[in-house]
Amino acid sequence: MSDPRPGQHFEIPAEGAPDHRRDRTPAFTRLDPVPGRHFPLESTSRPLAPEAAETPAESALDRALAHPRKRRWGLLGVLGGSLTLGAVQAVEGVREAWLGGDWLSGAWSVVGFTAVGMAGMALGRELVRLRHLRRHVRLREAVEDDTVSDGHGNALELCERLRSQMGLDRDDPHWQAFVSARQAHHDNRETRLLFAHHVLAPRDAKARALITRMSGETAVMVAVSPLTLVDMALMAWRNLRLVDRLAAIYGLELGYSSRLALFRAVLANMAFAGASEVVSEAGMDLLSMNLAERLSTRTAQGLSSGLLTARLGVRAMRMLRPMPFARDEAPRIADLRRQLWQQLKRVDAQGRQE
Amino acid sequence: MALTLPRELNDWLERGLDRQLRLAVTGLSQAGKTAFLTSLVNQLRHAGMDAQLALLPCAREGRLLGARRVNQPDLSIPRFPYDEALAALGSTPPQWPAPTRGISELRLSIRYRSRTGTSRLFGEQRTLTLDLIDYPGEWLLDLPLLAQSYPEWCERMERLMTERRRRYSTAFLDAVAGLDPAATADEQQLAELTEHYGRALHSARHEGGYTFVQPGRFLLPGELAGAPVLQFFPLPGVTGERAAELDRLPADSVYQTLAQRFEHYKRTVVRPFYRDHFRRFDRQIILVDVLSALNAGPDVFDDLRQALATLMQSFDYGRRSLLSRLFNPRIDRLALAATKADHVTPEQHPALLSLIEALLAEPIRDLRYLDIPVRPFSLASVRATEFREVEHDGQRQPALRGTTLTGEEVLMFPGEVPASLPDADFWRRQGFTFRGFRPQALPDDGALPHIRLDAVLDWLLGDRLQ
Ligand SMILES: Nc1nc2c(ncn2[C@@H]2O[C@H](COP(=O)(O)OP(=O)(O)O)[C@@H](O)[C@H]2O)c(=O)[nH]1
Numbered sequence: 001m002s003d004p005r006p007g008q009h010f011e012i013p014a015e016g017a018p019d020h021r022r023d024r025t026p027a028f029t030r031l032d033p034v035p036g037r038h039f040p041l042e043s044t045s046r047p048l049a050p051e052a053a054e055t056p057a058e059s060a061l062d063r064a065l066a067h068p069r070k071r072r073w074g075l076l077g078v079l080g081g082s083l084t085l086g087a088v089q090a091v092e093g094v095r096e097a098w099l100g101g102d103w104l105s106g107a108w109s110v111v112g113f114t115a116v117g118m119a120g121m122a123l124g125r126e127l128v129r130l131r132h133l134r135r136h137v138r139l140r141e142a143v144e145d146d147t148v149s150d151g152h153g154n155a156l157e158l159c160e161r162l163r164s165q166m167g168l169d170r171d172d173p174h175w176q177a178f179v180s181a182r183q184a185h186h187d188n189r190e191t192r193l194l195f196a197h198h199v200l201a202p203r204d205a206k207a208r209a210l211i212t213r214m215s216g217e218t219a220v221m222v223a224v225s226p227l228t229l230v231d232m233a234l235m236a237w238r239n240l241r242l243v244d245r246l247a248a249i250y251g252l253e254l255g256y257s258s259r260l261a262l263f264r265a266v267l268a269n270m271a272f273a274g275a276s277e278v279v280s281e282a283g284m285d286l287l288s289m290n291l292a293e294r295l296s297t298r299t300a301q302g303l304s305s306g307l308l309t310a311r312l313g314v315r316a317m318r319m320l321r322p323m324p325f326a327r328d329e330a331p332r333i334a335d336l337r338r339q340l341w342q343q344l345k346r347v348d349a350q351g352r353q354e
Numbered sequence: 355m356a357l358t359l360p361r362e363l364n365d366w367l368e369r370g371l372d373r374q375l376r377l378a379v380t381g382l383s384q385a386g387k388t389a390f391l392t393s394l395v396n397q398l399r400h401a402g403m404d405a406q407l408a409l410l411p412c413a414r415e416g417r418l419l420g421a422r423r424v425n426q427p428d429l430s431i432p433r434f435p436y437d438e439a440l441a442a443l444g445s446t447p448p449q450w451p452a453p454t455r456g457i458s459e460l461r462l463s464i465r466y467r468s469r470t471g472t473s474r475l476f477g478e479q480r481t482l483t484l485d486l487i488d489y490p491g492e493w494l495l496d497l498p499l500l501a502q503s504y505p506e507w508c509e510r511m512e513r514l515m516t517e518r519r520r521r522y523s524t525a526f527l528d529a530v531a532g533l534d535p536a537a538t539a540d541e542q543q544l545a546e547l548t549e550h551y552g553r554a555l556h557s558a559r560h561e562g563g564y565t566f567v568q569p570g571r572f573l574l575p576g577e578l579a580g581a582p583v584l585q586f587f588p589l590p591g592v593t594g595e596r597a598a599e600l601d602r603l604p605a606d607s608v609y610q611t612l613a614q615r616f617e618h619y620k621r622t623v624v625r626p627f628y629r630d631h632f633r634r635f636d637r638q639i640i641l642v643d644v645l646s647a648l649n650a651g652p653d654v655f656d657d658l659r660q661a662l663a664t665l666m667q668s669f670d671y672g673r674r675s676l677l678s679r680l681f682n683p684r685i686d687r688l689a690l691a692a693t694k695a696d697h698v699t700p701e702q703h704p705a706l707l708s709l710i711e712a713l714l715a716e717p718i719r720d721l722r723y724l725d726i727p728v729r730p731f732s733l734a735s736v737r738a739t740e741f742r743e744v745e746h747d748g749q750r751q752p753a754l755r756g757t758t759l760t761g762e763e764v765l766m767f768p769g770e771v772p773a774s775l776p777d778a779d780f781w782r783r784q785g786f787t788f789r790g791f792r793p794q795a796l797p798d799d800g801a802l803p804h805i806r807l808d809a810v811l812d813w814l815l816g817d818r819l820q
Pocket of ligand 1: 381382383384385386387388389390450451452453454491693694695696697733734735736737738739790791
């Protein structure tokens, strides 16, 4: 521990000091100034043990992602191996065709090579996107850890990382607004608040509108679809699509596997969501269903599918948003429910007229 | 009376509708009340245009339309000299507003759009009336007198006499030592001793930096200069049994005369001051100049701690209800602000917060017990310095750049702020030297630069600007 450092004066250079509007983590401790002490050398001492490293609590998304990671090595090996072999074989085929003058099989080999190349590229893209998603998850965890600290320092750095993760340019108007609102004296909490307001809030609004629209559409589609089987396919397709688009809003591009991983995580998260929330939501859902008693069965099914989509969307949004929602910012199902209900009532009324 | 009745009724109605708020800006002298009020008016006037109010959600969301000064309720009290204060800040070279010498009032009418559901684009227009008063901080410390009797006061004053403080009072203490409390009062002698006492208070305040100086009117008598009501002083050695003994002295004895004058002072000076200005508040901000106290050393620091703890007992705190709002307003939310935060580099602000919490630990405990939300802030109402970073001995380190009060431009690291009260040892070794700065030139758009005034406003008013 150290005394507070004494003041210091500096020369003012003619051109002024390097302009400083950025914060950095101060390297010194701020502790109650305790006087220095000396200990006899022979007194017992041992190396200062670092705090037992805590394994960070995994988020649902991380769990869902971690699980297939083990298996994927085998899968990757098989895929990579067959791609390599295929490429080698195609090259070999071209060489043989060249030597033997068999142009047709040579052409086939070229086609095969191209196919292998494309497959390889697709695989590579998948992996990159998966890595993006993982980075997103890790970053989000960092933000969550950070939300406990009110200190001064690293929040701006974190925001900068979030910006690049979200794929925003430095001259993105939202980012610019954030930068101009943020000042050197703002601490971590204030910086996060400003980031959420300037950069995330517009995206939240978009995401919310999207959820409303898509859940409404799902509801209507299910309500008018003739077959239950079609319903299920419809639901799966719509929900995947929703998660996909939500991810895009928060600057995350999903590949095939990352999409599945995320989707699974969202489902898992909904299952883990805490019984109380589900119960209360279900209760409210049932209540609106009671109100909807005069709806036809199909419409009621539509309503419940729509609600499911909405709930899934809200969950996905919570997981995709790079910062956790503040207490009163989080989107609520109740708002969505009302809109959905109105949309469906119209459809139902029309259906009966026909 | 005919005029005041409808107005009072109107105020009453507004309170009931929760559209009026009285904010107690509490601070001892030199704590930065005038600067705070000036900046507050300035920011709210510039809200929605040039003011930097990112931490005030109402302004951030573009719902704050602005503010206007309106006629204050009590026309017999001077209006807060906002224009003069701003003129001082805008002069070349810029100057701090002149210190307050009397009571002044200020009523602001703040216009905003209410926050409605996300569906509707524009909320309804509403106004919030904010009442503020400015007064000399010296007078504030008179309020605790109301709860004390003369012997109690004497005892208290004696306890304040630390070794260091005694230095400023030697003349008075020597003179009063020869005074017999039982003797018949001699006007001439009492006047002389009062003179000594006043001088002692003066030097304790201005040379020693002590804040706990009572009675406040001795420092800033206002219209009472030289009036006999100000002719008393605390007698040393009035403790427990001795007090009971002295109580039986005849009415024309020195002791009884002083006690009577003390009571008279309370009755005619302090009580009206309290009754007219300090009874009804909804919110409070306590401005504390922690850095100057750190500068002055442990004795002054402790003195400040006692002064603030005593002071806060003069206010009513409690939860709000409709009834209490109408008939007995109480402070239901509190901000503790360490002012002049622009005197230290930004990474010191957390330490400044812990320090002010440590300084006010005792009153904070009471407030927590009453379940009153309290939050500390590091605040600079008018920012006078610029944050920089310098390369020094191969290390990057934060620094301040500003112009001192004497007009010298400096680039400095003002030193670390301890996060809790430093021990005596430390004071002997090191100490602090935070120095005063001259305000920056007024920006073209007229909005004063500040640190965290927006966060303070959000804490104090935010819930009424929904
Ligand atoms: N640097 C800086 N100095 C301040 C600030 N507020 C007040 N001061 C200084 O404190 C002095 C007293 O402030 P004032 O508002 O007159 O205090 P009052 O006696 O409580 O009204 C001013 O003259 C300034 O030197 C601030 O925000 N920043």
